[in-house]
Amino acid sequence: xxxxxxxxxxxxxxxxxxxxxxxxxxxxxxxxxxxxxxxxxxxxxxxxxxxxxxxxxxxxxxxxxxxxxxxxxxxxxxxxxxxxxxxxxxxxxxxxxxxxxxxxxxxxxxxxxxxxxxxxxxxxxxxxxxxxxxxxxxxxxxxxxxxx
Amino acid sequence: xxxxxxxxxxxxxxxxxxxxxxxxxxxxxxxxxxxxxxxxxxxxxxxxxxxxxxxxxxxxxxxxxxxxxxxxxxxxxxxxxxxxxxxxxxxxxxxxxxxxxxxxxxxxxxxxxxxxxxxxxxxxxxxxxxxxxxxxxxxxxxxxxxxxxxxx
Numbered sequence: 001x002x003x004x005x006x007x008x009x010x011x012x013x014x015x016x017x018x019x020x021x022x023x024x025x026x027x028x029x030x031x032x033x034x035x036x037x038x039x040x041x042x043x044x045x046x047x048x049x050x051x052x053x054x055x056x057x058x059x060x061x062x063x064x065x066x067x068x069x070x071x072x073x074x075x076x077x078x079x080x081x082x083x084x085x086x087x088x089x090x091x092x093x094x095x096x097x098x099x100x101x102x103x104x105x106x107x108x109x110x111x112x113x114x115x116x117x118x119x120x121x122x123x124x125x126x127x128x129x130x131x132x133x134x135x136x137x138x139x140x141x142x143x144x145x146x147x148x
Numbered sequence: 149x150x151x152x153x154x155x156x157x158x159x160x161x162x163x164x165x166x167x168x169x170x171x172x173x174x175x176x177x178x179x180x181x182x183x184x185x186x187x188x189x190x191x192x193x194x195x196x197x198x199x200x201x202x203x204x205x206x207x208x209x210x211x212x213x214x215x216x217x218x219x220x221x222x223x224x225x226x227x228x229x230x231x232x233x234x235x236x237x238x239x240x241x242x243x244x245x246x247x248x249x250x251x252x253x254x255x256x257x258x259x260x261x262x263x264x265x266x267x268x269x270x271x272x273x274x275x276x277x278x279x280x281x282x283x284x285x286x287x288x289x290x291x292x293x294x295x296x297x298x299x300x
Contacts, residue, residue: 009161011161012161013156013159013160013161013164016161016165017164017168017186017190017191020165020168020186021186021187021188024172024184024185024186025184025186028172028176028184028185029182029183029184031182032182033182034176034179034180034181034182035176035177036169036172036173036176036177037172038165038168038169038172040169042165
């Protein structure tokens with residue numbers, strides 16, 4: 001298995017297709033949510049993923065400040081179904097946050113988390129800044145992380 | 149405006165993104181259908197699209213025989229919302245049929261058609277070969293164009 005970190009323009013066509021396929025599989029099909037996953041925030045983002053042979057089994061998108069929010073953000077956190085419960089989610093977030101604070105020099109990270117993952121994000125130092133609300137039919141909550 | 153006909157290998161990454169984005173816009177969001185749009189049939193298909201200012205106006209996927217069906221097939225046919233009613237749907241289907249029959253030398257083309265477009269496809273010579281059925285919550289019917297029969 002190999003961790004890969006790339007800007008949008010360095011992704012190969014196959015990597016891009018595999019990323020879009022995994023996100024479609026989880027956020028559209030599994031979560032039964034008819035939304036536009038390919039939202040044009042991919043182009044300014046850094047893409048971090050774990051490759052097992054030719055399959056992407058875990059993925060996270062790191063969005064620099066001033067795009068989705070004025071703060072930096074991370075999202076589209078996904079572990080392929082067959083690979084869940086092995087700690088890849090935790091590793092995605094901690095690697096993602098490390099890249100954002102150390103390489104992208106972001107001090108603050110804001111996320112639109114799915115509410116059922118609130119406790120999970122709290123373990124990384126995220127704090128709730130909104131009530132829970134429904135977006136695209138799913139319960140969300142905004143959370144904020146300050147580095148230092 | 150320019151027409152493109154490309155194998156997956158010849159598409160740029162940015163074209164792949166725009167194509168998938170246009171398909172999700174229409175088949176997932178507009179049709180309210182959370183299904184597997186990105187299905188690994190693309191690598192085997194030819195991609196026909198009309199582009200203007202880096203924007204995809206119309207798109208269709210041309211699938212060789214023995215991938216989805218024993219016959220060649222056309223799918224994911226779309227015209228972006230703001231470009232509808234200008235005849236692009238007819239134009240792209242005409243080009244798709246011409247490509248499959250003239251370049252691939254196929255005599256039969258099968259469609260997994262949405263029922264509300266049945267008359268549109270009939271006008272090109274397609275005929276129903278199944279009853280209507282529901283797939284992903286949307287009524288479909290399979291239709292076949294047989295050039296050996298329809299060109300009399």
